[in-house]
Amino acid sequence: MAQDRGSTDSYTRPIRRIFIGGLVLVLFALFLLWRIDSPRAERFRAMLVDRFVPSMDWALVPVTNAVDLVGDFQSYARIREQNQELRRELQQMRAWREAALQLEQENAKLLDLNKVRLDPKLTFVTGVVLADSGSPFRQSVLLNVGARDGIQDGWATTDGLGLVGRISGVGQTTSRVILLTDPGSRIPVTIQPTGQRGILAGDNSALPPVDFIEDTEQVRPGDRVVSSGDGGVFPAGLLVGQLVAGPDDRLRVRLAADYERLEFLRVLRSRPAEAIGAPGGLVGPDAIFPAAEGTDG
Amino acid sequence: MAEVVVTRRWRYRTRSVALSFLDVFARLLPLDAGAGRFPGPDVILLLAFVWVLRRPDYVPALLVAVVVLMTDVLFLRPLGLWAACVVLGLEFLRSREAASRDLPFLLEWMMVTGVIVSMTLGYVITLALFAVDQPALGLTLIQMIMTILCYPLAVVFSGRILGLRKMAPGAVDQLGHRL
Numbered sequence: 001m002a003q004d005r006g007s008t009d010s011y012t013r014p015i016r017r018i019f020i021g022g023l024v025l026v027l028f029a030l031f032l033l034w035r036i037d038s039p040r041a042e043r044f045r046a047m048l049v050d051r052f053v054p055s056m057d058w059a060l061v062p063v064t065n066a067v068d069l070v071g072d073f074q075s076y077a078r079i080r081e082q083n084q085e086l087r088r089e090l091q092q093m094r095a096w097r098e099a100a101l102q103l104e105q106e107n108a109k110l111l112d113l114n115k116v117r118l119d120p121k122l123t124f125v126t127g128v129v130l131a132d133s134g135s136p137f138r139q140s141v142l143l144n145v146g147a148r149d150g151i152q153d154g155w156a157t158t159d160g161l162g163l164v165g166r167i168s169g170v171g172q173t174t175s176r177v178i179l180l181t182d183p184g185s186r187i188p189v190t191i192q193p194t195g196q197r198g199i200l201a202g203d204n205s206a207l208p209p210v211d212f213i214e215d216t217e218q219v220r221p222g223d224r225v226v227s228s229g230d231g232g233v234f235p236a237g238l239l240v241g242q243l244v245a246g247p248d249d250r251l252r253v254r255l256a257a258d259y260e261r262l263e264f265l266r267v268l269r270s271r272p273a274e275a276i277g278a279p280g281g282l283v284g285p286d287a288i289f290p291a292a293e294g295t296d297g
Numbered sequence: 298m299a300e301v302v303v304t305r306r307w308r309y310r311t312r313s314v315a316l317s318f319l320d321v322f323a324r325l326l327p328l329d330a331g332a333g334r335f336p337g338p339d340v341i342l343l344l345a346f347v348w349v350l351r352r353p354d355y356v357p358a359l360l361v362a363v364v365v366l367m368t369d370v371l372f373l374r375p376l377g378l379w380a381a382c383v384v385l386g387l388e389f390l391r392s393r394e395a396a397s398r399d400l401p402f403l404l405e406w407m408m409v410t411g412v413i414v415s416m417t418l419g420y421v422i423t424l425a426l427f428a429v430d431q432p433a434l435g436l437t438l439i440q441m442i443m444t445i446l447c448y449p450l451a452v453v454f455s456g457r458i459l460g461l462r463k464m465a466p467g468a469v470d471q472l473g474h475r476l
Contacts, residue, residue, distance in 0.1 A: 020388050023362055027384065030366075030377030035427050041376055048370050056322060064326055134324035135372040136336035136440070137432035183432060204433060 042169055050171025053131050053142055060131060124266040125149050130174065139182040139202065140165070141262055146173045154233050156268045162256025163187070163227055163238045164265055177265065180240070180255060181208055188230035189240055189253075194218045197228055200240060200253060207244060207252040221245045225253050235270045309355040312459065313348060317341045317364045321371060336440035338447040341365060345387055346409055347451045351461050353391050358384055375429055382416045398464055402452070410445050417441045 034041040053060075075082070127143035145151055147170050155167045157177045165185065169176040178185050185202035189210065196219050198210040213219060223243040229236025239256050246252040320340040341364060348356045365380040389412060397405055417437065424431050431437075455461040 020358055020384065023358060024381045024384055027362065027366070027377040027381035031375055031381065034376040035429065045370050045373075045376070052367075052371070053325065056325070059322065060326060067326070131325035133373055134321065135374070137436060138373045140373065184430060204436065 046169040046171045046174075046176065049142065049169075049176070050146065050174045054144070054173055057130060057144075124268045125151065126264055126266050127175070128264055129262050137183075137204065139179040139185075139204065140168075141177050141179065141265070143175050143177060143265060143267070144173065145267065146171045146175045148172055150269070151175045151267055155270055156227070156234055156238060157265050158238060158268065159257045159262060159265055161239065161258075163240045164257045164259075164262065166234070167267060175267075179259070181206065181259070187234065187240070188228045189225050190228040190236075191219045191243060192224040192226060194223070197230065200225070205252075206259070207246060207254060209246065209250045209252045210243070213251065216251065219243060219251065221251075235268060238268075306354055309348075309352065309459075309461070310357070310360060313344060313356060314360065314364060316344055317368075321368060325371070336436055336443065338444040339440065340451075341368060342383060342413070343444060343447060343451040344455070345383065346390060346412070347448070347455050348461060349387055349390050350394055350397060350405060350409075351455065351463050353394050355461075356387070358387060358391075361387055375424065378423060379420060382420050385419075386412045386416045402449075406448055409448055413441060413445055 125145055127145035127149075130142045130144050132142070133140040143151075143157075151167060151170050153167055153170055157164045157166060163180065165177045165179040165182070166187070167175050168178040180187060180200060180202055181204065182202045183204050185200075185208075187200045189198050189200045190196070191198060191210070191213070196213050196215060198213040200208055201211050202208045210225070221242075221244050225240040225243055227234050227236060227238040227240055241253040241255040241257075244252050244254050317340075345356050345361050362380050362384050365383045366377060368374075369376050369379055390409070393408065397408065400408075421431065421434065421437060
């Protein structure tokens, strides 16, 4: 040991050096392993998190609730103003609701007239946020649903209103959601109403930028941004947010999901679209006759 | 007598692990999941460095390696690399511990600054060499500067609250061995 200087020093120092060198080598080998076989290492990470974080649940939940409670108490001070504000908003919402109901009926009628076949409705699993990534460099949260609940990698997650992120890393009872603001997040989006395609790329800021827009002349701040479903991994048509012009003249998205209060998240069960592998066979005598013989004999 | 020394040593080791757990716990709380947060100091690194320059036997390399590796796993960092950097920095400081006992605090701070800066540079350069996606360099630098600025706070906290003081040159422990 380091404190035994003097007589034993000459024996322990070389052993100690070898031990430290070995320790550093093992850690570096672990890094290399992570670099070479990333999926396996990430599965290992998901397994460890799955073991470790839920065991802290009993402490995480009360502390989170207590801090939220303090925040709520602060808002009691302005309760009268808030009440007035909410009443005004409620009035506006009633008007919108009426309009929406009428539009929905009209839409249903038109769809019926046109015989449009829509996608089967998405079903979802709701999970509670257990913990966040704990690092200012990565934006992710941990949910209390996992492989046990049928969660799979790549599924979309919303907070009921807007897209929040996608599942990346599933443990037995937990799963990790990479938020749209994470630097590793890339989501194909469509900008309505012009239908321009782009990629929403997280960059650790609250307003992620949209890259690769075909024609920036056709979009303007205030346009709605929805997921496009390009590449087939993500359901199309989920609301992402609104386009804004950033201070650096890049087009950014103000996210519709409330990132300040991520409590319950919906994980949308999405099935991959059926792939059409080959063109249909030629319709001709060769294709018909064997079948006809088969039915005769 | 021997039991007293050993239990004290293990008490401090347990304390260092408990403080690290507390830090991890506080960071994992899902309070501000929004982006654009200001990175705070690396508390575990600070505690390890402050303690190794005061009582090196309270922070064994293996213990620090395991704790930092655990944070690598939880905070989605590349596995193992930061832990290796921390062990190298820790052992460098440990080898300078005996020589730095009568060093003025400012010089000690500068030495630690040098170690933290070279650790961060080594980390960033290794990640770049292996073509790993990195967070913005500015954020990493802000965290490094925050860590360096918080070093005196960690020293005061360890000294006042945990009673961890620098050993005088030629100090002996309760068994009469030279420390």
